[in-house]
Ligand SMILES: Nc1ncnc2c1ncn2[C@@H]1O[C@H](COP(=O)(O)OP(=O)(O)OP(=O)(O)O)[C@@H](O)[C@H]1O
């Protein structure tokens with residue numbers, strides 16, 4: 001395995017609901033290598049999304065340490081995290097979450113607005129990303145005018161347009177038919193193989209998981225099985 | 232503009248009172264409905280405007296790639312997404328800003344009517360206690376003597392031209408049935424004073440000025456001349472050149488033979504006429520000497536009561552105070568005692584009757600409306616925020632800062648507020664202001680130009696106040712919570 005891009009050490013995440021305390025992640029340790037495609041599986045409620053959110057800097061751990069590349073993100077403030085996310089991590093959601101009022105082009109351009117880029121640089125990056133997902137001819141369409149598979153491809157373009165080293169995907173094929181799902185998974189492989197992205201994907205689908213290089217199972221807050229799979 | 236204080240005419244015949252009361256009630260009652268209707272009517276214009284401004288921000292963001300321009304563009308897109316909610320928000324803010332700018336205009340109008348013009352301020356002499364004020368002619372002569380006694384620098388700058396006495400005369404051309412349509416209400420004055428002392432007539436220009444000059448000259452030549460307002464002449468079906476016989480109502484038994492020699496321009500002293508006071512006085516004297524009913528040569532019952540007001544334009548406050556002391560001195564004026572007030576304090580008394588309404592408009596109705604509108608806006612915006620919680624969370628995931636989210640939510644409301652305020656005050660200014668509603672002697676009602684600024688500002692303020700709570704809510708959306716529950 002290449003040098004670890006993501007390092008998770010003794011990660012604890014607890015939620016309190018009223019008086020009740022739920023320990024979702026319990027002293028979890030994990031390394032994800034540079035340009036690795038990792039699949040996270042596990043029963044519903046096991047904490048997959050919670051773990052993904054922590055690695056992606058959407059939430060702060062109760063204790064433990066997370067670093068991605070040079071950055072120790074478990075020590076960052078909320079606004080530092082926001083700035084870090086723009087450059088270093090791309091998100092792919094199960095329900096795409098494109099902004100319905102914006103065109104495909106504008107959706108992909110959104111994260112670039114936060115960077116100091118000229119309009120021309122942005123245009124180049126957006127078209128490159130849309131080209132990669134094969135939707136250059138649909139850039140003026142609104143999400144409502146696109147199929148689920150196409151919307152998810154726009155979602156992928158948006159996730160990679162800032163050229164982050166890490167891409168996280170929470171059940172990216174969960175809402176798609178087999179054919180569209182397959183296209184999405186192929187794109188993820190391309191992102192990893194050709195662009196060297198590190199990918200962490202949560203999925204319930206063993207077939208989707210089998211496309212990854214490694215499958216981890218999360219159960220009761222612990223990683224219970226570490227299978228080498230796929231390639 | 233200065234006009235007349237309360238002591239202005241036979242009791243119950245003060246037309247300004249009814250007009251103003253009706254006007255204020257009209258404002259409070261009808262304006263809301265009118266504003267609502269206008270809000271609906273202007274909706275398409277609002278959306279066209281919205282679209283136009285969106286195109287501008289699109290052009291700007293395309294040309295410059297400027298981030299705030301992009302954000303503003305997204306606000307417009309958000310507004311167009313839920314046209315119904317945007318429309319309702321617009322109408323609410325439209326009604327608010329229109330009604331409040333009208334209230335503001337009324338207050339400014341009244342303020343201007345009652346505020347002292349320091350450089351040119353008029354003092355008014357009246358009976359100390361009785362309303363309407365009635366004084367003998369001798370008081371006017373005594374008053375002139377007191378003026379002459381004032382030290383240098385305190386006497387009226389233009390001498391006689393700054394001084395005038397008013398006698399109110401009400402008569403009818405139809406003494407049998409005395410229908411109100413046949414009433415003639417006149418100010419009996421020294422004609423020359425029309426040109427120097429009458430607000431709205433002392434600043435005419437061009438043909439109107441030339442006509443009035445000629446009419447005044449004619450009134451001085453022929454004491455039986457009368458100048459009537461256009462409106463009154465039309466109502467009574469009279470023409471310049473006609474003669475009329477007017478029987479006194481407040482001056483019983485006096486019959487005036489008058490020749491109409493001129494008309495007052497529209498919008499100035501509507502329904503009022505001017506007669507040379509010398510004619511009134513000579514008729515009173517004639518009554519005493521010649522009236523067959525009056526065998527004992529008693530003076531006419533109104534003889535000692537025929538001066539209603541004395542106006543004098545004073546150069547400064549010191550002059551006013553000095554003169555007031557002389558006027559209050561019972562050694563100078565005793566039967567009856569009189570008092571001296573400034574024109575605005577005269578108005579103050581007059582507006583006393585409306586104090587409650589004015590107070591209510593200013594301190595109760597306006598703030599209450601603002602508060603209600605804030606709640607309406609808060610409700611509309613928070614529904615929108617709830618609907619778009621996930622979108623806000625996605626923006627945050629992409630790296631947008633909480634303040635960007637805040638800006639987006641507040642911005643949408645502010646855009647609507649600004650536009651509603653702009654449209655409503657423009658309509659108020661152009662439509663209602665241009666009606667030039669005549670409020671009795673107060674001059675034409677006007678909508679001050681600054682409402683064009685205040686209206687949009689108020690709209691924006693209410694939008695901010697109403698949207699700030701939902702916007703903070705959106706700003707504080709915890710992304711992890713939104714996604715761990717959905718995904
Ligand atoms: N913000 C939160 N507050 C309280 N409890 C939470 C919160 N987020 C997650 N949880 C709880 O943590 C546990 C793990 O949730 P998580 O969403 O990570 O599960 P998951 O493995 O992604 O499940 P699924 O496969 O259904 O998506 C659940 O019991 C959930 O109820």
Ligand SMILES: [Mg+2]
Pocket residue numbers: 048049050170715718
């Ligand atoms: Mg999940």
